[in-house]
Amino acid sequence: MAGRIGRILLMGGAMVCAPLALRAQTTPAPPAATKVTQITGLSGVKNKTKGLLLVNGSNLNFTHEQLKVDVPVNSVEDVVTGNDSQRAIGGALGTLSMFAPYGGGRFLSLFRSKLDTLTIKYRDADGGLHGAIFTMPVGKAELLKKDLLAMGAHTSVPGEAHAAPTAKEQKQ
Amino acid sequence: MSLARLRSLAFVGLVLAIAVPVLQAQSTTGPVKKMKAAAVKVVMIESNEIKLPAEFQVSLYEDLIAQLEKKSGLKAYREGDRNAESAADLVVLHTTVTGFKEGSERLRQVTTVAGATSINVHCTFTDASGKTLLEQDIKGKVRFFGANLRATYDFAKRTAQLAHDNFSPTAGA
Numbered sequence: 001m002a003g004r005i006g007r008i009l010l011m012g013g014a015m016v017c018a019p020l021a022l023r024a025q026t027t028p029a030p031p032a033a034t035k036v037t038q039i040t041g042l043s044g045v046k047n048k049t050k051g052l053l054l055v056n057g058s059n060l061n062f063t064h065e066q067l068k069v070d071v072p073v074n075s076v077e078d079v080v081t082g083n084d085s086q087r088a089i090g091g092a093l094g095t096l097s098m099f100a101p102y103g104g105g106r107f108l109s110l111f112r113s114k115l116d117t118l119t120i121k122y123r124d125a126d127g128g129l130h131g132a133i134f135t136m137p138v139g140k141a142e143l144l145k146k147d148l149l150a151m152g153a154h155t156s157v158p159g160e161a162h163a164a165p166t167a168k169e170q171k172q
Numbered sequence: 173m174s175l176a177r178l179r180s181l182a183f184v185g186l187v188l189a190i191a192v193p194v195l196q197a198q199s200t201t202g203p204v205k206k207m208k209a210a211a212v213k214v215v216m217i218e219s220n221e222i223k224l225p226a227e228f229q230v231s232l233y234e235d236l237i238a239q240l241e242k243k244s245g246l247k248a249y250r251e252g253d254r255n256a257e258s259a260a261d262l263v264v265l266h267t268t269v270t271g272f273k274e275g276s277e278r279l280r281q282v283t284t285v286a287g288a289t290s291i292n293v294h295c296t297f298t299d300a301s302g303k304t305l306l307e308q309d310i311k312g313k314v315r316f317f318g319a320n321l322r323a324t325y326d327f328a329k330r331t332a333q334l335a336h337d338n339f340s341p342t343a344g345a
Contacts, residue, residue, distance in 0.1 A: 082227055119226040119227045127252040128250030128252055129233075129252050129253075131230030131231075
Protein backbone atom coordinates (compact mmCIF):
# COMPACT_ATOMS: atom_id res chain seq x y z
CA MET A 1 0.00 0.00 0.00
CA ALA A 2 2.78 2.39 0.96
CA GLY A 3 4.54 1.69 -2.36
CA ARG A 4 1.37 2.46 -4.28
CA ILE A 5 0.87 5.77 -2.48
CA GLY A 6 4.47 6.65 -3.20
CA ARG A 7 3.98 5.93 -6.92
CA ILE A 8 0.81 8.06 -7.02
CA LEU A 9 2.58 10.94 -5.30
CA LEU A 10 5.50 10.67 -7.75
CA MET A 11 3.16 10.73 -10.75
CA GLY A 12 1.27 13.72 -9.32
CA GLY A 13 4.49 15.59 -8.73
CA ALA A 14 5.66 14.86 -12.27
CA MET A 15 2.34 16.11 -13.70
CA VAL A 16 2.61 19.38 -11.73
CA CYS A 17 6.27 19.99 -12.55
CA ALA A 18 6.28 19.00 -16.23
CA PRO A 19 4.21 21.95 -17.58
CA LEU A 20 6.35 24.38 -15.57
CA ALA A 21 9.55 22.89 -16.97
CA LEU A 22 8.15 22.97 -20.54
CA ARG A 23 7.04 26.59 -20.15
CA ALA A 24 10.49 27.55 -18.90
CA GLN A 25 12.01 25.96 -21.99
CA THR A 26 9.71 27.70 -24.47
CA THR A 27 9.84 31.28 -23.08
CA PRO A 28 12.95 33.02 -24.42
CA ALA A 29 15.48 34.22 -21.86
CA PRO A 30 15.44 37.99 -21.39
CA PRO A 31 18.30 39.66 -23.26
CA ALA A 32 21.35 40.17 -21.09
CA ALA A 33 22.43 43.73 -20.38
CA THR A 34 26.06 44.78 -20.71
CA LYS A 35 27.88 46.72 -18.01
CA VAL A 36 29.13 49.91 -19.64
CA THR A 37 30.43 53.36 -18.81
CA GLN A 38 28.77 56.19 -20.68
CA ILE A 39 31.69 58.49 -21.50
CA THR A 40 29.74 61.32 -23.10
CA GLY A 41 26.78 62.27 -25.23
CA LEU A 42 23.69 60.51 -23.91
CA SER A 43 20.96 63.07 -23.22
CA GLY A 44 20.23 63.53 -19.54
CA VAL A 45 23.13 61.38 -18.37
CA LYS A 46 26.28 62.76 -16.75
CA ASN A 47 29.62 61.98 -18.35
CA LYS A 48 31.39 58.85 -17.10
CA THR A 49 28.24 57.29 -15.66
CA LYS A 50 28.28 53.54 -15.17
CA GLY A 51 25.19 51.59 -16.11
CA LEU A 52 23.67 48.78 -18.12
CA LEU A 53 23.21 48.89 -21.88
CA LEU A 54 20.75 46.67 -23.64
CA VAL A 55 19.19 46.36 -27.09
CA ASN A 56 15.60 45.68 -26.11
CA GLY A 57 13.26 45.38 -29.05
CA SER A 58 13.37 48.60 -31.01
CA ASN A 59 15.17 50.59 -28.33
CA LEU A 60 18.67 50.90 -27.00
CA ASN A 61 18.25 51.17 -23.23
CA PHE A 62 20.75 52.67 -20.83
CA THR A 63 19.91 52.28 -17.15
CA HIS A 64 21.69 53.68 -14.14
CA GLU A 65 19.89 53.17 -10.82
CA GLN A 66 16.49 54.86 -11.37
CA LEU A 67 17.66 56.71 -14.48
CA LYS A 68 16.57 55.11 -17.74
CA VAL A 69 17.28 56.47 -21.22
CA ASP A 70 15.86 54.97 -24.39
CA VAL A 71 17.25 55.64 -27.85
CA PRO A 72 15.08 54.31 -30.70
CA VAL A 73 17.28 52.00 -32.76
CA ASN A 74 15.86 53.31 -36.04
CA SER A 75 17.17 56.77 -35.14
CA VAL A 76 20.73 55.45 -34.87
CA GLU A 77 22.63 56.65 -37.94
CA ASP A 78 26.03 55.22 -37.21
CA VAL A 79 27.50 52.54 -34.98
CA VAL A 80 31.27 52.16 -34.73
CA THR A 81 33.30 49.97 -32.42
CA GLY A 82 36.86 50.53 -31.30
CA ASN A 83 39.24 49.72 -28.51
CA ASP A 84 40.97 51.63 -25.77
CA SER A 85 42.63 50.99 -22.46
CA GLN A 86 42.40 52.37 -18.95
CA ARG A 87 44.58 52.32 -15.88
CA ALA A 88 44.18 49.16 -13.85
CA ILE A 89 44.12 51.32 -10.72
CA GLY A 90 41.95 54.32 -11.49
CA GLY A 91 39.89 56.88 -9.64
CA ALA A 92 41.08 58.71 -6.56
CA LEU A 93 43.49 55.92 -5.63
CA GLY A 94 45.07 56.11 -9.08
CA THR A 95 45.51 59.87 -8.75
CA LEU A 96 47.01 59.55 -5.27
CA SER A 97 49.40 56.87 -6.51
CA MET A 98 51.07 59.50 -8.71
CA PHE A 99 52.58 60.97 -5.55
CA ALA A 100 54.03 57.65 -4.45
CA PRO A 101 57.80 57.81 -3.85
CA TYR A 102 60.48 56.35 -6.10
CA GLY A 103 58.26 56.49 -9.20
CA GLY A 104 55.80 53.99 -7.78
CA GLY A 105 52.87 55.79 -9.43
CA ARG A 106 54.56 55.72 -12.79
CA PHE A 107 55.23 52.02 -12.40
CA LEU A 108 51.55 51.38 -11.61
CA SER A 109 50.59 53.34 -14.75
CA LEU A 110 52.16 50.59 -16.82
CA PHE A 111 49.35 48.24 -15.80
CA ARG A 112 46.33 48.89 -17.95
CA SER A 113 43.20 46.94 -18.82
CA LYS A 114 41.83 46.78 -22.35
CA LEU A 115 38.38 48.08 -23.21
CA ASP A 116 35.97 48.08 -26.11
CA THR A 117 34.35 51.32 -27.20
CA LEU A 118 30.99 51.71 -28.87
CA THR A 119 30.25 55.02 -30.56
CA ILE A 120 26.80 55.82 -31.88
CA LYS A 121 25.29 58.79 -33.68
CA TYR A 122 21.55 59.27 -33.42
CA ARG A 123 18.81 61.85 -34.00
CA ASP A 124 16.48 63.21 -31.34
CA ALA A 125 12.79 63.98 -31.89
CA ASP A 126 13.63 67.43 -33.33
CA GLY A 127 16.13 65.97 -35.80
CA GLY A 128 19.16 67.15 -33.80
CA LEU A 129 22.24 64.99 -34.21
CA HIS A 130 23.70 63.46 -31.03
CA GLY A 131 26.70 61.26 -30.44
CA ALA A 132 27.36 58.93 -27.54
CA ILE A 133 30.42 56.96 -26.49
CA PHE A 134 30.37 53.89 -24.26
CA THR A 135 33.22 51.77 -22.94
CA MET A 136 32.72 48.13 -21.95
CA PRO A 137 34.62 44.89 -21.40
CA VAL A 138 36.48 43.45 -24.38
CA GLY A 139 34.30 41.52 -26.82
CA LYS A 140 30.98 43.11 -25.85
CA ALA A 141 30.92 46.02 -28.30
CA GLU A 142 30.77 43.85 -31.41
CA LEU A 143 27.81 41.89 -30.00
CA LEU A 144 25.92 45.09 -29.22
CA LYS A 145 26.75 46.45 -32.65
CA LYS A 146 25.41 43.32 -34.33
CA ASP A 147 22.22 43.54 -32.29
CA LEU A 148 21.80 47.20 -33.21
CA LEU A 149 22.37 46.55 -36.91
CA ALA A 150 19.98 43.62 -36.86
CA MET A 151 17.29 45.89 -35.39
CA GLY A 152 17.70 48.51 -38.13
CA ALA A 153 20.57 50.76 -37.08
CA HIS A 154 23.09 51.92 -39.69
CA THR A 155 26.86 52.01 -39.81
CA SER A 156 29.39 53.94 -41.83
CA VAL A 157 31.78 50.98 -41.81
CA PRO A 158 31.58 49.46 -45.29
CA GLY A 159 30.43 45.85 -45.56
CA GLU A 160 28.74 45.78 -42.17
CA ALA A 161 25.51 47.55 -43.05
CA HIS A 162 23.60 44.27 -43.18
CA ALA A 163 24.93 42.36 -40.23
CA ALA A 164 24.50 38.64 -39.84
CA PRO A 165 21.90 37.69 -37.24
CA THR A 166 23.33 37.11 -33.82
CA ALA A 167 23.43 33.76 -32.07
CA LYS A 168 20.45 34.85 -29.99
CA GLU A 169 18.32 35.38 -33.10
CA GLN A 170 19.45 32.16 -34.70
CA LYS A 171 18.22 30.25 -31.66
CA GLN A 172 14.82 31.92 -31.92
CA MET B 173 80.39 105.74 -11.76
CA SER B 174 79.98 103.31 -8.92
CA LEU B 175 79.11 99.64 -9.45
CA ALA B 176 75.87 100.03 -7.49
CA ARG B 177 74.70 102.84 -9.78
CA LEU B 178 75.56 100.81 -12.87
CA ARG B 179 73.52 97.92 -11.50
CA SER B 180 70.49 100.10 -10.82
CA LEU B 181 70.69 101.63 -14.31
CA ALA B 182 70.88 98.16 -15.84
CA PHE B 183 67.83 97.08 -13.81
CA VAL B 184 65.80 100.11 -14.93
CA GLY B 185 66.78 99.44 -18.54
CA LEU B 186 65.69 95.82 -18.24
CA VAL B 187 62.32 96.80 -16.76
CA LEU B 188 61.73 99.33 -19.55
CA ALA B 189 62.73 96.78 -22.22
CA ILE B 190 60.06 94.39 -20.92
CA ALA B 191 57.34 96.88 -20.01
CA VAL B 192 57.28 99.07 -23.14
CA PRO B 193 56.42 96.34 -25.69
CA VAL B 194 53.75 94.95 -23.34
CA LEU B 195 52.12 98.35 -22.89
CA GLN B 196 52.33 99.02 -26.64
CA ALA B 197 50.61 95.73 -27.40
CA GLN B 198 47.84 96.52 -24.94
CA SER B 199 47.22 99.95 -26.41
CA THR B 200 47.09 98.73 -30.03
CA THR B 201 44.82 95.69 -29.62
CA GLY B 202 41.96 97.18 -27.60
CA PRO B 203 38.54 95.52 -27.23
CA VAL B 204 37.35 93.34 -30.14
CA LYS B 205 34.18 94.57 -31.81
CA LYS B 206 31.61 91.82 -31.38
CA MET B 207 29.19 90.64 -34.03
CA LYS B 208 25.51 90.19 -33.29
CA ALA B 209 24.46 86.57 -32.78
CA ALA B 210 22.01 84.94 -30.42
CA ALA B 211 22.39 81.31 -31.40
CA VAL B 212 24.96 79.01 -32.94
CA LYS B 213 24.31 75.82 -34.87
CA VAL B 214 27.12 73.27 -34.68
CA VAL B 215 27.66 71.12 -37.74
CA MET B 216 29.21 67.68 -37.20
CA ILE B 217 33.00 67.78 -37.38
CA GLU B 218 34.41 66.92 -40.79
CA SER B 219 37.64 65.03 -41.26
CA ASN B 220 37.95 64.25 -44.94
CA GLU B 221 41.73 64.25 -45.22
CA ILE B 222 42.63 63.20 -41.69
CA LYS B 223 41.54 59.81 -40.42
CA LEU B 224 39.89 60.66 -37.13
CA PRO B 225 38.55 57.88 -34.85
CA ALA B 226 34.76 58.00 -34.45
CA GLU B 227 35.00 58.54 -30.70
CA PHE B 228 37.13 61.67 -31.21
CA GLN B 229 34.68 63.04 -33.77
CA VAL B 230 31.72 62.50 -31.44
CA SER B 231 33.59 63.78 -28.43
CA LEU B 232 34.60 66.95 -30.30
CA TYR B 233 31.01 67.57 -31.31
CA GLU B 234 29.49 66.91 -27.89
CA ASP B 235 32.15 68.90 -26.01
CA LEU B 236 31.74 71.76 -28.44
CA ILE B 237 27.99 71.95 -27.86
CA ALA B 238 28.41 71.69 -24.08
CA GLN B 239 31.07 74.40 -23.92
CA LEU B 240 29.23 76.74 -26.30
CA GLU B 241 26.11 76.43 -24.13
CA LYS B 242 28.17 77.06 -21.01
CA LYS B 243 30.60 79.79 -22.02
CA SER B 244 29.68 81.58 -25.22
CA GLY B 245 26.40 83.12 -24.04
CA LEU B 246 24.74 81.83 -27.21
CA LYS B 247 22.03 79.20 -27.58
CA ALA B 248 23.63 76.13 -29.14
CA TYR B 249 21.73 74.01 -31.66
CA ARG B 250 22.70 70.63 -32.99
CA GLU B 251 23.06 69.73 -36.65
CA GLY B 252 19.65 69.00 -38.15
CA ASP B 253 17.68 70.54 -35.28
CA ARG B 254 14.45 71.90 -36.77
CA ASN B 255 14.20 74.56 -34.05
CA ALA B 256 17.34 76.24 -35.42
CA GLU B 257 15.49 77.23 -38.60
CA SER B 258 13.37 79.73 -36.73
CA ALA B 259 16.16 81.03 -34.49
CA ALA B 260 17.00 84.71 -34.86
CA ASP B 261 20.60 85.89 -35.40
CA LEU B 262 21.87 82.38 -36.02
CA VAL B 263 25.49 81.66 -36.88
CA VAL B 264 26.66 78.28 -38.10
CA LEU B 265 29.91 76.73 -36.92
CA HIS B 266 31.70 74.49 -39.41
CA THR B 267 34.76 72.60 -38.23
CA THR B 268 37.29 70.63 -40.24
CA VAL B 269 40.06 68.60 -38.68
CA THR B 270 43.41 69.54 -40.26
CA GLY B 271 45.75 67.66 -37.96
CA PHE B 272 45.51 64.86 -35.45
CA LYS B 273 48.11 63.05 -33.39
CA GLU B 274 46.85 60.38 -31.03
CA GLY B 275 49.27 60.18 -28.14
CA SER B 276 49.39 57.65 -25.36
CA GLU B 277 48.00 58.10 -21.87
CA ARG B 278 50.36 55.42 -20.60
CA LEU B 279 53.39 57.20 -22.06
CA ARG B 280 52.26 60.50 -20.54
CA GLN B 281 51.85 58.96 -17.11
CA VAL B 282 55.16 57.14 -17.23
CA THR B 283 57.37 59.81 -18.81
CA THR B 284 55.40 63.06 -18.18
CA VAL B 285 56.98 64.71 -21.24
CA ALA B 286 56.09 62.33 -24.08
CA GLY B 287 52.83 60.99 -25.49
CA ALA B 288 50.87 64.21 -25.94
CA THR B 289 47.64 64.07 -27.95
CA SER B 290 46.90 67.05 -30.17
CA ILE B 291 44.19 67.97 -32.59
CA ASN B 292 44.10 70.91 -35.03
CA VAL B 293 40.74 72.13 -36.23
CA HIS B 294 39.86 74.84 -38.72
CA CYS B 295 36.77 76.64 -37.44
CA THR B 296 34.54 78.75 -39.66
CA PHE B 297 31.60 80.76 -38.38
CA THR B 298 29.15 81.66 -41.13
CA ASP B 299 25.80 83.40 -41.14
CA ALA B 300 22.64 81.57 -42.17
CA SER B 301 23.25 82.35 -45.85
CA GLY B 302 26.75 80.85 -45.74
CA LYS B 303 28.76 84.08 -45.68
CA THR B 304 31.95 83.66 -43.63
CA LEU B 305 32.02 85.83 -40.52
CA LEU B 306 35.07 84.46 -38.73
CA GLU B 307 37.75 81.86 -39.43
CA GLN B 308 40.42 80.54 -37.11
CA ASP B 309 42.61 77.48 -36.54
CA ILE B 310 42.26 76.12 -33.02
CA LYS B 311 44.36 73.49 -31.35
CA GLY B 312 43.34 71.13 -28.59
CA LYS B 313 45.88 69.12 -26.67
CA VAL B 314 46.44 66.99 -23.62
CA ARG B 315 50.04 66.96 -22.44
CA PHE B 316 50.35 65.66 -18.92
CA PHE B 317 47.21 64.32 -17.27
CA GLY B 318 44.02 62.79 -18.55
CA ALA B 319 42.75 60.51 -21.26
CA ASN B 320 43.28 61.21 -24.96
CA LEU B 321 39.70 62.41 -25.34
CA ARG B 322 40.53 65.34 -23.05
CA ALA B 323 42.11 67.02 -26.10
CA THR B 324 38.60 67.52 -27.46
CA TYR B 325 37.56 69.27 -24.24
CA ASP B 326 40.55 71.61 -24.52
CA PHE B 327 39.61 72.43 -28.12
CA ALA B 328 35.95 72.98 -27.18
CA LYS B 329 36.87 75.40 -24.40
CA ARG B 330 39.02 77.48 -26.75
CA THR B 331 36.33 77.54 -29.43
CA ALA B 332 33.67 78.60 -26.93
CA GLN B 333 35.99 81.38 -25.77
CA LEU B 334 36.45 82.48 -29.39
CA ALA B 335 32.67 82.60 -29.84
CA HIS B 336 32.31 84.51 -26.59
CA ASP B 337 34.93 87.05 -27.65
CA ASN B 338 33.46 87.67 -31.09
CA PHE B 339 29.69 87.23 -30.82
CA SER B 340 27.08 88.66 -28.52
CA PRO B 341 23.28 88.80 -28.53
CA THR B 342 23.46 92.48 -27.59
CA ALA B 343 26.21 93.58 -29.98
CA GLY B 344 25.31 96.60 -32.12
CA ALA B 345 22.16 97.23 -30.07
